[in-house]
Amino acid sequence: MTRTPTSFPEDTIIDAHAVDTGLSDSGFSTHSFQQIRYQQIRAALLQRQELALLDVREEAPFAEAHPLFAANLPLSRIELDSAARIPRRNTLIVVYDDGEGLAIDAARRLRRLGYSDVTLLEGGLAGWREAGGEIFRDVNAPSKAFGELVDAQRHTPSLSAPEVKALLDADADVVVLDARRFEEYNMMSIPNGISVPGAELVLRVRQLAPRPETRVIVNCAGRTRSIIGTQSLVNAGIPNPVSALRNGTIGWTLAGQTLDTGKTRQFADFGTTSADDRAQAQRAARQVADQARVLRADSDALTQWKNDPTRTTYRFDVRTPEEYASGHHPDFRSAPGGQLVQETDHAAPVRGARIVLTDDDGVRANMTASWLAQMGWEVFVLDDVGPQNLTQCGSNADNDKASLPPALPVNSVAPRTLAAWLEQDLPRDASQAKTVIFDFTSSANFVKQHIPGAWFVLRSQLAAALDKTPLASRYVLTCNTSLLARYIVSDLQALTKTPVFLLEGGTSAWVAAGLPQVAGEATDAGATALASPRIDRYRRPYEGTDNPAAAMQAYLDWEYGLVDQLTLDGTHGFFVI
Incomplete structure (x- = not known):
């Protein structure tokens, strides 16, 4: 099929028009961006034309509502992530938000990075919804919807949590293979489970279950990876009986059963795959x-x-x-x-x-x-x-470090110099310089450890953070390594006449210098240290061991409804062998 990545079907009648961003900065002229309607994007998806539909909000609001094939590329991380995720600079890019005012800023930054075909979704997310576009929630919606389609069409074999527990309690001839990343398995796992990330299953299963009578049970946290992992083994024709753990660790928890934590059993602990087993796996x-x-x-x-x-x-x-x-x-x-x-x-x-x-x-x-x-x-x-x-x-x-775009020159400060500035600020009064630290690391990292007195800030909410934090005689910006913070120095300097500095090496360098750190969300005075809300990451209902049962059940109910949503959306192009 002939593909025209940056054009749309000729029979699609679209009144695309330009919108003046009203944004410009030194050395960079004001741009206008085309607006594209929902119907136009739908036509391109159906014809499998190349298209990057980017939601530039933070991950948590993205997870609340988005089109099926939207990808989350937060405004905060455009300079760090765009080159790897959108490698061709003349890719058709459609940017949207939900009225927060982020899309135009993101489009401007993408064009400044060299992307030549950047457009805006007309009406943003609300325009998509009003035009009749299907709205999905959570993250990785295409893959999760596909997994449900596989289960619906292939009737992937599964066992409930009580059934699996009964097998384990009876010391039955069974092996439990956890198809998630090792870090997820290590956090919480089914008793006696072994970490075997999904792509390893067909290659490793024969060494882990050499007897064809051994029942193989594949689990993940919810449904998708256990369905895909189980069906992979079925498709590959292994002789063993295979079942998915229905609803994964969520189902295990909802059944009132206890998960293990901190386990480290991995497929590599059981030796290497034999030449004969490898050859069988290759053929299959x-x-x-x-x-x-x-x-x-x-x-x-x-x-x-x-x-x-x-x-x-x-x-x-x-x-x-x-x-x-x-x-x-x-x-x-x-x-x-x-x-x-x-x-x-x-x-x-x-x-x-x-x-x-x-x-x-x-x-x-x-x-x-x-x-x-x-x-x-x-x-x-x-x-x-x-x-x-x-x-x-x-x-x-x-x-990726070699491909990062250049940042404007910045004034920097070494960790020990910053420590001296903070010391000089004590006791703080109006006659003394006051150093305010903005930390742009993830909120999870910030709560785990940060420089005393630092504020957690999201780049997308930088102006609002200025209103929530004390007046400063100087600002110091940091993140884990200062890679991201370096790009934000000019953003902040455009909003204030107060000098802005970058912490050399970021918070990692501060820690390496043996300087003090604190944890938590509160300041010494008990007020919040969060100048921005913790919306940079969506808390998955299947993560951790302390999720409310109602949230876990609601997540499962959502997954069960994804096949119907695929039908309503109609753009997926999935098939199941």
Whole structure:
């Protein structure tokens, strides 16, 4: 099919018009941005044209309401995240908010970063809703809706929490495989569970359940990853009986059963996969990929696509982060396959893009690709990768630092100098300089530890934070490493004549210097240290062990209703093998 990524169907009648942002800054002229209607975006999604629909609010309000294929790219993190998530600078980008006034600012920043086809959603989220667009909630909605569709069409086998507990209590021949990330498993897990992230299941299951009589139970926190993991094993034709733990750790908790915490059992603790088991997994994975119509690619095609200005090509290494860090293909980002399927909206916000996957075993890439293909992606597996290609070491964060956009020059302050300034501020009175620290780390990190006297601030609420915090003779900005804070210095300086400084090395450097830290949300005087609300992250109802039962049940009820929502939306393009 011929694709025209930045145009819309000719038979779509759209009265797109420009809106003057009224925004300009030194050396950067005022821009106008086209407005695009819901019907136009729907037509592009149906024709699988490339489109990045970006919700630039913080994650918590995004999770309350958004279109199915919207991706959350908060205004706060545009400079840090846009290059990796939207690699092609002439991608059609549609930006929206819900009346907060963030969209135009985000569009301006994206254009300043070199994105040439930036538009606004007419009417924002309210316009989408008023035009009849379906509204989804929570995060990773496309993947969760797809998981429910798989369950509805394939009737993925499952057992309830009491049934699984009865098997464990009876010392039955059963193995419980936790398909989440290790960090989630470590926080809370089913008793006797083993951490086997989703893409590893087909590769590792034979070493963990070598007897075909052993029942394999796959769990996650809710439903999606246990459904996809279980169905992966079914699709791959393993001889064992396989079941998902119905409703995951939520179902376990709602049944009044106790979860383990702090467990560390991982698939690697049980040895390496034998050559025979690997060969069986490779054959099965390739058969599943072929059935799902996964495409094949070689290095020549990869080179051609890298230089293609008309298509976005995401390149993901779906092995474990540890394997990736020890040696990977220089052109690929780390995206462990189970999480990639779970978080397609985060990893690949350009709907309609091309995806290329790689591994070093022929199992994980093929199984991951089989799911992405069913989710409507044009997905390829790179077949000719070998040890000679795995030449680059390091993490995504290491690789991303080189691609960060330049920031304006800033005045900086060393941690110990800042400590001296704070000491001089005591006792504080009107005749002495007052240093006010704004910390732009995540709210969770801030509550865990921050510099005494610092205020938690969201970039998207910077002006409001100025009104909530004391008058200052100087401001010092920080975050974990000061990477994000560096870009915000000019934002704050545009709002005040008070000198603004950047903490060198961020709060990490402060801690490394042995300087004091405090925890919590309150100041010494008992007032809140939060100058912005904690909306930077949505608290998942399946995280932790202290969620209200009503919230967990409401989450499950929402997941059960996703198939009906997919029908109402009508743009998904999913199929199930």
